[in-house]
Amino acid sequence: MASIFAPTATRPSAGLAASTLGIARRGLLKFLRTPQLVVVGTVQSALFLLIFRYVFGGAIGAGGLDYVDFLVPGFITTGLLFAGMGAAAGVAEDLEQGFVDRLRSLPIPRSAVLAGRAVADTTLLVWSLAITGAVGFAVGFRLHGGLADALAAFGLLLVFGFAFEWMFLTLGLFAGTAQAAQGLALMVFPLTFVSSAYVPVSSMPGWMQAFAEHQPVTVMVDAVRVLTQGRAAELLLGHGAGFYVVRSLAWSAAILAVFVPLAVAGYRRD
């Protein structure tokens, strides 16, 4: 026994990829082995989709699109932000409970801790995208574009999710406690509701339209909408897929450019 505990002068350390994967695996296991997270998250998003589809849907006009075809791309995209609230609370909890301290005291690249979390949470998005997609199809959502376009939409959603993840990691790291993080994460409400996700922006008062038109969620939703609905969505929204895809990717890059350094600074700070 003594041999294994005999102190060694120098020890190797894990590289960026290995550390990131190890930490990501922990994030995935935490989700999969906590039934409350899996069940509550899934039921909640299905429930809200049904409410929008059947309770509000009848009262909302969506131009040339069926409301369900208008809604589901918006619902799936904004779902990324609601999932992100959990990421903010999760990282704050790791800080509070000393898990981050443990990782920071290990000889691993510091970026691996945040990268591991981002990889795990983005992987979990595949799950929630699949669930909301399936419920969407069940209540009448249909693809009116090509399959390649639909796959592109799926890929875009993962990119958006990855970008927002860093925004929420930053929130969680600066909030300090899980409760404070959850409070700060309420900022997702203006971003999600004051967008084109659930209702056409043209139905909002003018001052609100100005915000809704120019915030990232609207562009992202519209990119997914045009890719899944094809011509009808282009006519409704006024531009082709390329217009929205390029802009939504630019927004994603901008969000990453701002929040990756901020998250790293939050992680490094004393």
Next chain:
Amino acid sequence: MTPTIEAAGLRKRFGKTVALDGLDLVAEPGQVLAVLGPNGAGKTTFVRTVATLLRPDAGELRVAGHDVRRQPGAVRRVIGLAGQYAAVEPAMTGRENLRLVARLFGQDGRAARVSSDRVLELLGLTGAADRLARTYSGGMRRKLDLGASLVGAPRLLLLDEPTTGLDPRSRIELWDAIGALVGAGTDVLLTTQYLDEADHLASRVVIIDHGRVVAAGTPSELKQRAGRNVIEVHTRDRADLARAAAGLAGLDHDQPQIEEATRRVRVAVAAGTDPLRDALGALDAAGVAVEDISLRPPTLDEVFLALTGQGLEPAAETTAGHPAA
């Protein structure tokens, strides 16, 4: 040989609060060093600085010869940290938790398996190794957390209040585990507010207060420095306390202290057993019914009081050395 820890003039402040105020300290290899002090004395700040989690504002700090500011990576390769919280993942088994940390230390799959199994065995967790950590008791989680700081075979183990909040039995089990490690050659830096813990585990004790060292030495050196034995009398009747104190007052120049709640009178006396005989005579003459009487070296709490003029735990003076936890 390179000291395990070398701190000189270490300073750290948080806003207006000065946590470390010119701390000087050297830990030689082969030592268990206990940093003892009241809440807010700077113990945790010091450990976090050694662990490279905090950057000192001023002063020098070397761990195994590596500067914490310039070579934090090298420092992280020689330390293992177990903090005040059980930083384990509740949704993973004990074994998975240890393997994750072992892999992060750069061990390959096989090495991680072997070192995790050894640590589980050392800590007596083999039977629970495949249960999720969320089903563990508080004491088991702390042990697992201690294990996580060990799988990397650190040269220096940092334990920040390792037994705070544990029940007495778990504390003793954890002490035994720490004792076994020390036998295997790991250096330990331990913080505690528990005197018996420092007394039990440490070969050297540093007492800090307000971010600076107020005394350092082996537990027995510190007790000697406070210099004097203590006679403690437990009276049968509360009414006798004042008379007992008056009787003992003649023994020495020290003023006896009365503790109403436990019916005890304490007085510091010179070395040797003569004062005990004198005390018995004085109590007898005063007609005090004595439940029991003892002559003992001072506790670290009394040493702390003598050195700083202030008790360790203001609310717990009556139970010095016996934390309620």
